[in-house]
Amino acid sequence: MRRLNTMLRDGLFALLALVFMLPLIWTVIGSFRPGGDLRVSPWAVPAKLYLDNYAAAWEGRIGLYLLNSTFVTIVSVVVIIALSAPAAYAFARLRFSGSTATLSFILTGLLIPAHAVLIPLYQLNSALKVGDYLAIIGPYVAFGLPLTVLLLRAYFVEIPGELMEAAIIDGAGHLRILWSIFMPIARPAVATVAIFQAAWIWNELPFALVFINEGGHYTLPVGLLSFQGEHIANWGAILAGVTVAVIPLMILYLAFQRHIIRGLTAGALK
Template sequence: MARAERLRRAGRRLAVAALVLLFAFPFLAMLSTAFKLPEDVFRAPPTLLPAEWTLGNFATAFEQMPVWRYLGNTLFISAATVIGTLVACPLVAYSLSKLRWRGRSALLAVVLSTMMLPPQVTMIPIYLLWNALNAGDTYWPLIAPAFFGTPFLIFMIRQFLMNVPDELIAAARMDGASELRIYLSIVLPLARPALVTSAVFQFVWTWTDFLNPLIYLNDSEKYTLSIGLYAFFGEHDVAWGPLLAACVMFTMPALLIFIFGQRYFVGGISAGALK
């Protein structure tokens, strides 16, 4: 029995390792090609590791694309949307989970129903709205929506806050604490895993967003990395080494954010799922 159990565990681990390699292979191939010489990119038979490592592709990408400008634009937009998310979503989630008021359940149903609405349905009306506000070719259409809350993140934080004991909040009220004091001093510190999870989600969504910057940004000085990378691809569609070097630079910040926030990320997802 012990031998059979060890074999089953080994089989499960091998299956997991195979799945990890399968999903990681595109990233590994991109990373490898970014360090290959041009003549090694299409070598037959192909090799995963470069025959000779080079940083020339990164230098070419920096020379032919204003990486630092695009990086600064993307960081600014991503940081602003994360701030907006952390301001709006926990506040709404606290109201929907711990405050008793008429219509709370109906509003929650409305929030959840918006998650079922495809973004393509609202894309044109929202675009016309921003144009009417003379906000075209600005960052406002990319940043402002985060300050009104994201339905999925509101729901996730709300599910997390449902696990916070009501007795703890009731005790603070009996001691004379205001709702704002309870929210800032008790609820937000306890909700740290959910907040970090929301920040990671929002950062990755904004960092990798292609469609919205493509719709609203016309000035190349305001391009994000995703739009700049697309423009670079259009101009250098055969320079696979520099192109994938630019892709590596585009991917690494989001990957590092996820790695550093992984502990809170997994804890926030798990705690929200337990309710």
């Protein structure tokens, strides 16, 4: 009876897993089929690989969008960490008046919808004639701060105080302590939070849609949308574009999966 139960449960989960994966499997298979065939028989499996879709995706500047997204993501994440680490350190280790209030102030950012700041920032960007990249990196950094400060602070609090005291006796300043003691110890937390922010920025749509003026500066989400507009009838090309857009994050996710899960665990419980 128990065995039967287990088998039933495993069967159920396997079925659910298949349903979950189906759209993605369909996408990858479809990207290797001519668009016309896809519309005639959406579920058929191709007899041979048809690569023209990827050529179309390449000509549609998907490669350029990938590059833009990579640049914007890396710069934003580096700045987020560079700004969050000292703040997290201060909140975790230094006693100053108003520290709780300031922390709460920053944490409100976790709940604020992007749309609530879209118009003033749009005005600001056009008034200052800020370049496309800077226009989106600014808000990405600001919205990335709350979660990063929160997770790093949680990690820093756990680091034993003796380490810090010893360093102070040796005459090290706070920045030095942060950089050479806290950051190396907190590497798993930094990795987790970096991946989280990278995933968010890589996927972000509203800011990119409004703030990027020039087509050559599009990040992947906006780029994919405009690519779809140009290839509205060519499903194969759309699916190839989608597949290309998904691959980099998939690799990152599979490589750092363990970190992500551990980080999420820590973050969710705090």
